[in-house]
Amino acid sequence: MYLIFYFFSFLTILFTFLTIIQSNLMYSLFYFSMSVLTTSFIFFLLGNYFIGSLQIIIYSGAILVLFIFVIMLLNYDVVKNGIHNMKFNYLYLSFLISLFFCVLYKIFFILKIKYIVHITDTLHILGINLFKPYLFIIELISILLLSIVLIVFLITKNKK
Amino acid sequence: MTSINYNFINIIFCFFKTLFIVFIIVFCGAMLSFIERRVLALFQNRYGPNRVGWFGLLQIVADMIKMLFKEDWVPSFSKSFLFILAPIISFISLLLVMSIIPFTDQKFIINLNIGVLFFLIMSALSVYSILFAGWSSNNKYALLGSIRAIAQTLSYEVFLGLSLMGVVAQSHSFNLFDIVYSQKKIWNIFPQFFGFITFFIAGLALCHRHPFDQPESEQELADGYHIEYSGMKFGMFFIGQYISMIVIASMITVLFLGGWYGPYLPKFLWFFFKTFILILFFILLRASLPRPRYDQILYFGWIICLPITLLNLIFTAFLILLY
Numbered sequence: 001m002y003l004i005f006y007f008f009s010f011l012t013i014l015f016t017f018l019t020i021i022q023s024n025l026m027y028s029l030f031y032f033s034m035s036v037l038t039t040s041f042i043f044f045l046l047g048n049y050f051i052g053s054l055q056i057i058i059y060s061g062a063i064l065v066l067f068i069f070v071i072m073l074l075n076y077d078v079v080k081n082g083i084h085n086m087k088f089n090y091l092y093l094s095f096l097i098s099l100f101f102c103v104l105y106k107i108f109f110i111l112k113i114k115y116i117v118h119i120t121d122t123l124h125i126l127g128i129n130l131f132k133p134y135l136f137i138i139e140l141i142s143i144l145l146l147s148i149v150l151i152v153f154l155i156t157k158n159k160k
Numbered sequence: 161m162t163s164i165n166y167n168f169i170n171i172i173f174c175f176f177k178t179l180f181i182v183f184i185i186v187f188c189g190a191m192l193s194f195i196e197r198r199v200l201a202l203f204q205n206r207y208g209p210n211r212v213g214w215f216g217l218l219q220i221v222a223d224m225i226k227m228l229f230k231e232d233w234v235p236s237f238s239k240s241f242l243f244i245l246a247p248i249i250s251f252i253s254l255l256l257v258m259s260i261i262p263f264t265d266q267k268f269i270i271n272l273n274i275g276v277l278f279f280l281i282m283s284a285l286s287v288y289s290i291l292f293a294g295w296s297s298n299n300k301y302a303l304l305g306s307i308r309a310i311a312q313t314l315s316y317e318v319f320l321g322l323s324l325m326g327v328v329a330q331s332h333s334f335n336l337f338d339i340v341y342s343q344k345k346i347w348n349i350f351p352q353f354f355g356f357i358t359f360f361i362a363g364l365a366l367c368h369r370h371p372f373d374q375p376e377s378e379q380e381l382a383d384g385y386h387i388e389y390s391g392m393k394f395g396m397f398f399i400g401q402y403i404s405m406i407v408i409a410s411m412i413t414v415l416f417l418g419g420w421y422g423p424y425l426p427k428f429l430w431f432f433f434k435t436f437i438l439i440l441f442f443i444l445l446r447a448s449l450p451r452p453r454y455d456q457i458l459y460f461g462w463i464i465c466l467p468i469t470l471l472n473l474i475f476t477a478f479l480i481l482l483y
Contacts, residue, residue, distance in 0.1 A: 026295065030242075033288075053277040057321070061284020062314065068291060069310050072303070 005045055012038040025071050033064045051126070092151055096144065103140050178259070178269050185258050189402035194220045196402075196443050203447040230391035235297070238388065242296035247389065247396035250289035253282045254367075254404040261410050262336055264420045264427040275336035276328060279411060280321050283366055286404070287313050290385050293397075297388040305384025308454055312365055312372060315461040320362035322469040326355040326476040327415050340419035347418040354472040356416045358465050363412065365461075367404035370446035372457060409438035 015035035022028040036059045043052030130138055194209065194217065201208030209216035234240050257279050259269040272278055287310060294306020328334060330351070331342035339348075349356045365372040386397045413419060413434040422430035452460075 049274045050277070053274050053281050056281045057277070057284050061281070061287065062317065065287050065291065065310060065314060069307070069314070072295065072307060 005042065008038050008041045008045065012042065026068065029064060029068050029071065033060050036060045036064065092147070096147060099140060099144050099147070103137055103144075106137055106140070181258065181269060182255070185255065185403060185406060186399065189399045189406060190220050190224070192402040192405065192439065193223070193398070199440065199443050200447050203444070227392055227395040232391040232393065235388050237298045239296040239298070242292040244393070246289045246293035246296065247393045247400070249292065250286065251396040251400040251403070253286040253289065254400065254407045257282045257407045257411070260336060261414060262340060262419060263431050265337070267428065271337060272335070274334050276324055276334045283320065284317065293389070294385040297385070299388055301383070302385050302387050305387070309368065309385060312457060315458055316362045316365035319358055319461070319466050319469040320366060322466070322473060323355045323358040323362060324415065325473050326352045329473070329476050329480055336414050340414055340421070343418040344421060347416065349416045352416065352472070352476070354468050356412070358469045358472075359416070360412060361465060363408035364442070364445070367401060367408055369405065369442055371449040371451050373451065405439060405442055406435070409435045409442070412438055
């Protein structure tokens with residue numbers, strides 16, 4: 001049981017790493033879908049079947065296929081050059097990294113219950129848990145996501 | 161000692177039962193190609209395959225021999241790993257759904273609590289086979305076919321799940337056994353009629369049957385995403401399509417037509433009859449409907465079917481809250 005858990009955790013980390021270092025966009029997305037799949041295997045292993053299956057249906061099934069679909073339709077070289085010529089704005093980057101460390105700090109040092117998967121069985125309990133003890137983390141993560149969306153918007157705007 | 165022995169016998173029994181059911185399903189999938197050719201021919205006022213065996217029954221054996229001994233060619237310009245992986249996903253993903261389907265209340269492989277979700281997982285993963293096949297073949301017809309297939313599957317997958325939610329709300333469970341038990345008095349096709357219609361359409365689109373066979377339309381795309389495949393790899397795509405047809409038909413039987421319930425006859429026969437009639441209906445649709453244009457299919461999915469499923473779900477939830 002522990003062996004399988006560590007095996008899938010290793011696979012998840014490996015595939016996520018490969019997603020980042022891969023220069024070919026298609027392969028990068030394939031690795032990302034693999035990492036999503038292995039994450040859902042961990043959910044299944046921990047006994048939370050509902051979230052595990054939702055993870056596959058929504059992320060691996062719909063959203064990633066949509067990404068790959070868009071990249072198939074795009075002019076491939078433009079995308080490739082756009083990523084390699086991207087200039088990092090260090091202000092945004094430091095903001096994002098500090099937000100990320102805020103989340104980590106909250107999880108490791110302030111929260112008493114660290115295992116979200118052991119409490120949740122149904123969607124009802126999950127919703128209550130997300131909006132009571134984990135509210136601050138959810139807010140931080142949503143701000144993180146919003147800033148990522150803004151940065152993507154800026155990058156695509158600068159290209160033209 | 162005895163408990164270990166008992167466990168061992170139990171495991172062996174389960175293994176052979178599963179193997180037997182898988183064999184039956186694959187065999188039925190192969191035989192369906194013969195049945196479809198014969199029925200289509202009868203609709204078009206000819207006789208169909210009639211050279212090999214009794215009434216042409218051995219046509220499938222001849223086809224199989226041809227496919228097995230053909231040269232299994234992996235094109236040098238393709239991405240070979242994904243190229244080989246694609247037919248395997250196509251064959252396996254919907255075959256796995258057969259494991260959760262209750263044939264009767266005694267005959268089943270596994271009783272999963274997330275039955276409906278498992279079906280949705282596998283239908284979501286089956287998209288990857290088309291994607292890999294179309295992209296790794298490095299061929300413009302294959303790419304066009306797979307782009308069409310993905311756009312179609314993505315837009316139909318949305319209300320494939322939504323149309324089932326009415327049934328799930330009525331039986332308060334994702335478990336397929338609970339769903340069948342909840343239909344003891346009345347089959348779900350009557351209270352969930354719009355759910356049935358939309359699930360039927362989405363199921364047709366999921367297994368790329370006529371009139372939703374955009375990805376492999378022979379006249380424009382020369383076979384679509386599996387154009388570069390030959391031999392047994394093509395055979396896996398081919399049989400995979402018939403297996404997905406059986407899976408969709410038996411899912412409709414379980415979810416909307418009351419599973420094994422029916423008077424007089426044994427339970428297994430009722431399940432078999434319902435599934436077989438649905439498959440015949442699939443073939444009849446292929447014989448009678450023309451193929452609509454690509455944008456018309458997407459328009460139909462998003463503008464007509466999605467609102468119908470949403471309204472159906474809201475209405476069902478309203479009625480459940482009321483009573």
